[in-house]
Amino acid sequence: MSLKKAYLIVFIILLVDQLSKIYIKTNFVLGEEIKVFDWFRIHFIENEGMAWGTKIPGDYGKLFLTLFRIVAVFGIGYWLWDSVRKHSSNYLIVAVALILAGAFGNIIDSVFYGVIFNDSHHAASTLFSDNPYGTWFHGKVVDMLYFPIWKGTLPEWIPGVGGNYFTFFNAIFNIADMAISTGVGILIVFNKRAFGTTNKEEVATNEEMAA
Template sequence: MSFRKSLLLIGFILVVDQWSKIYIKTNFTYGEIVEVFSWFEINFIENPGAAWGAKLNDFLPISEGTAKLVLTVFRLFAIFGIGYWLFDIIRKKASSIYILSVSLIFAGALGNIIDSVFYGLIFDESTRTQVATLFADNPYGSMFHGKVVDMLHFPIIKDAVWPEWIPYFGGSTFSFFEPVFNIADTAISTGVGILIVFNKKAFGKDEGEKEDTDSFSEEHQSSLNE
């Protein structure tokens, strides 16, 4: 997979991700739910922290603002690290599956960091009675303090009940799948999933490069025999 194709993929994911977030943010009130199918709904929420809504200040004795700043700075360093990783494997002509996976991870990480860095500057607050405005006069935050917009929810099982015989959980209700996520999260999860499932192909050489190497070896061996 070439550098150009990788950039096109990253650009496409970023456009779809940011378009979906801006559309939801400027057309939905906070917590608004629209059922598309019985197993899929648009559910607008915002995540001020890390994965699953976790916050650093839940674990460390720091303010919520400081925790958000630390998390965003960490994400920025991670973006540079993933970007170098992607550049390096393209330069080394790694397998297309490997480059595809890292491209997806990079695009997803970059999509969410855009929210964290800029959304606090360009949107006002989303509430249960107010739809946010893009490029608002009174933004809800500052640079590095934006909230990540999530909207994709797949409640495949709703309000099911655990059997009574199951220890601790017996009799309580549960739903599957609870998390609400976005296009960027989907790209990251897909990239990681491909690396896990196709790890042998991912970390092997591309077929084209392998053929070139084999061809060079045969020619080199032939010249030695002569």
């Protein structure tokens, strides 16, 4: 796969991610939910940018997280470029492109959203508001995809959690998170193909076209 095609994947994921977040932010009040199906809801929440809403304590925790993720994106970007340069498997290139797009998408929230949106607590937010809710590098990540596929009380015979009320799947996430999870899933499920030998036929074809 060419670098141009890999960047196209990144661009499309970023575009869909940001359009969905801006729509939710400007049309939903924080905590608002729309039922699409019994197993799928649009539920607007915001978090500090870590999985499951985890927050780094301290005044500079959010800033540290954002800066760390920016550095990580540069590393992932180099990984993508290097994978294409080495004619790595398309499985690997697509996976890295998805991870890069997802990480970049959530970084945009963290870096910019605090200074271009007002808060969403009592009304839908305004884009490019004169009264932003935060500062640079302290924006909150917008999540909205909720799949409560099953809700119920777990059987008593299950050790530790038996008898408790449980929801599967109770995480709320966004398009960027889906891209990251899909990319990691490809690397795990198709590990041998992703990190295996180079597709010689594809390389030969590319070299013939270049010649």
